[in-house]
Amino acid sequence: MKKLDASVVRSLPLFAQMPLSDIQDILDLARPRLVPAGQSVFEEGTEASHFHLLLDGHIRVERLTPDGDRVVSFHIPPGQLFGIAKALGRDVYPATAVAALECLVLVWPMTLWTRFSTEYAGFAQEASRTVGARVTEMHTRVLEMATQHVEQRVAAAILRMMQQNGRPTEDGIEIAFPITRKIVSDMTGSTLFTVSRLLSAWEREGVLVSRRKHIHVHNVAALERLAAGQS
Amino acid sequence: MKKLDASVVRSLPLFAQMPLSDIQDILDLARPRLVPAGQSVFEEGTEASHFHLLLDGHIRVERLTPDGDRVVSFHIPPGQLFGIAKALGRDVYPATAVAALECLVLVWPMTLWTRFSTEYAGFAQEASRTVGARVTEMHTRVLEMATQHVEQRVAAAILRMMQQNGRPTEDGIEIAFPITRKIVSDMTGSTLFTVSRLLSAWEREGVLVSRRKHIHVHNVAALERLAAGQS
DNA sequence: CGTGCCTTTGAGAAATATCAAAGCCTGTGG
DNA sequence: CCACAGGCTTTGATATTTCTCAAAGGCACG
Numbered sequence: 001m002k003k004l005d006a007s008v009v010r011s012l013p014l015f016a017q018m019p020l021s022d023i024q025d026i027l028d029l030a031r032p033r034l035v036p037a038g039q040s041v042f043e044e045g046t047e048a049s050h051f052h053l054l055l056d057g058h059i060r061v062e063r064l065t066p067d068g069d070r071v072v073s074f075h076i077p078p079g080q081l082f083g084i085a086k087a088l089g090r091d092v093y094p095a096t097a098v099a100a101l102e103c104l105v106l107v108w109p110m111t112l113w114t115r116f117s118t119e120y121a122g123f124a125q126e127a128s129r130t131v132g133a134r135v136t137e138m139h140t141r142v143l144e145m146a147t148q149h150v151e152q153r154v155a156a157a158i159l160r161m162m163q164q165n166g167r168p169t170e171d172g173i174e175i176a177f178p179i180t181r182k183i184v185s186d187m188t189g190s191t192l193f194t195v196s197r198l199l200s201a202w203e204r205e206g207v208l209v210s211r212r213k214h215i216h217v218h219n220v221a222a223l224e225r226l227a228a229g230q231s
Numbered sequence: 232m233k234k235l236d237a238s239v240v241r242s243l244p245l246f247a248q249m250p251l252s253d254i255q256d257i258l259d260l261a262r263p264r265l266v267p268a269g270q271s272v273f274e275e276g277t278e279a280s281h282f283h284l285l286l287d288g289h290i291r292v293e294r295l296t297p298d299g300d301r302v303v304s305f306h307i308p309p310g311q312l313f314g315i316a317k318a319l320g321r322d323v324y325p326a327t328a329v330a331a332l333e334c335l336v337l338v339w340p341m342t343l344w345t346r347f348s349t350e351y352a353g354f355a356q357e358a359s360r361t362v363g364a365r366v367t368e369m370h371t372r373v374l375e376m377a378t379q380h381v382e383q384r385v386a387a388a389i390l391r392m393m394q395q396n397g398r399p400t401e402d403g404i405e406i407a408f409p410i411t412r413k414i415v416s417d418m419t420g421s422t423l424f425t426v427s428r429l430l431s432a433w434e435r436e437g438v439l440v441s442r443r444k445h446i447h448v449h450n451v452a453a454l455e456r457l458a459a460g461q462s
Numbered sequence: 463c464g465t466g467c468c469t470t471t472g473a474g475a476a477a478t479a480t481c482a483a484a485g486c487c488t489g490t491g492g
Numbered sequence: 493c494c495a496c497a498g499g500c501t502t503t504g505a506t507a508t509t510t511c512t513c514a515a516a517g518g519c520a521c522g
Contacts, residue, residue, distance in 0.1 A: 071377045087359055088360075089360030094366070094370065128320035135325070143294055146420030147300040193501095199501095212499095228297070381509080381510065412468075422512080427470060
């Protein structure tokens with residue numbers, strides 16, 4: 001196992017306030033793990049034995065209903081902590097984390113959580129911030145689902161993915177991970193049929209282009225209007 | 232201002248692991264505040280200058296959409312911390328807290344948050360647990376809204392309020408704070424008309440009784456069946 | 463004892479799901 | 493290099509849920 005170099009990660013918010021020596025200490029305790037696309041990093045309801053940092057790839061966080069329906073909570077971009085059950089005062093993972101594409105992950109035993117929180121400046125604070133951002137996003141989704149129509153929710157979901165995980169290309173901003181109609185419908189509480197119709201309509205209007213599993217947004221302003229329900 | 236007595240609150244989970252002297256220190260720094268029914272304790276988006284502990288009454292946590300729709304996130308029973316923006320790494324309150332009925336609240340300046348978290352055993356952990364419970368509930372609601380019909384969601388919302396804030400009476404379990412059709416619809420992403428129809432139907436079937444602003448659940452099992460969609 | 467919420471009920475409209483069928487990429491294995 | 497299989501996507505027709513709008517009754521508090 002090759003040694004991890006602190007300089008690679010020092011630009012992440014998590015480590016921003018830490019001296020290099022602290023970062024190196026933390027990295028020396030980590031185990032790197034390569035997760036193939038489609039495989040889960042951990043499963044909802046199992047013992048939260050480790051916490052994780054995503055270095056590369058994209059994680060999809062899912063929950064299952066009692067009758068097997070899947071709901072996608074959010075996507076995690078590189079640089080973020082995840083699987084941090086301890087920050088929620090929990091002993092089991094509250095959701096399943098699936099690699100949307102091949103992921104490089106750092107893994108620490110959860111027993112180190114308390115130590116990291118107290119010993120390293122900014123660690124606990126950054127963990128709180130991560131939790132806060134997720135709470136806010138979830139709150140926003142409750143709000144959207146309660147008050148908006150499917151069209152607005154789908155537009156908002158695509159907008160959010162574009163903002164958080166977009167990559168500019170010559171053909172508009174591309175969402176940086178594979179994304180099917182089914183997954184968008186799972187995110188918005190809709191059906192893949194309705195999502196397909198919406199995407200087709202938006203493609204006709206020049207708002208975006210979608211090839212199989214990929215979405216390129218052309219007209220951000222139009223998408224924002226759709227999300228706001230002004231059109 | 233009369234002095235607060237540690238023995239009153241020592242049974243709360245927040246203070247369970249703390250010596251009486253610590254509890255007294257914490258209480259000596261608190262300011263009590265009586266909030267009349269219907270008044271807000273703090274408003275979404277304003278600077279999070281204080282954090283709070285509910286001693287008596289019931290708090291309703293709300294958010295407003297850009298176009299003025301209200302969504303009720305959850306209810307807070309006595310004994311819980313709230314307005315703990317710092318635990319989410321935020322500087323403004325993420326939502327508005329309204330007194331569902333007259334409330335007695337303890338208030339501390341947010342500047343004490345970091346100190347309490349580091350100095351008092353179990354404080355940070357209990358705060359995490361509180362955050363975790365709210366995240367879990369919100370997660371559950373996203374899931375419900377995404378996969379279930381209005382009838383199931385309304386049943387689940389009433390069931391949850393009954394479990395978290397129920398009071399046994401001779402006439403079934405009563406939800407311990409005033410609750411209108413409009414609020415139930417705001418909680419479930421529905422309309423007061425639909426909620427009214429559902430409650431009327433359930434009353435005919437003997438599942439519950441609802442007078443103006445009050446709900447008594449008679450048949451818990453039936454309500455659970457409705458929430459599960461098995462009927 | 464009136465006025466303002468809260469609630470009920472009905473009829474019609476709209477959004478979205480469901481079901482069915484078929485087309486189309488893409489990666490795989492021959 | 494080609495054909496195939498499986499998953500992804502499109503589109504149409506129909507069904508259903510739930511909202512919207514309208515009108516009126518009733519309870520509680522001042």
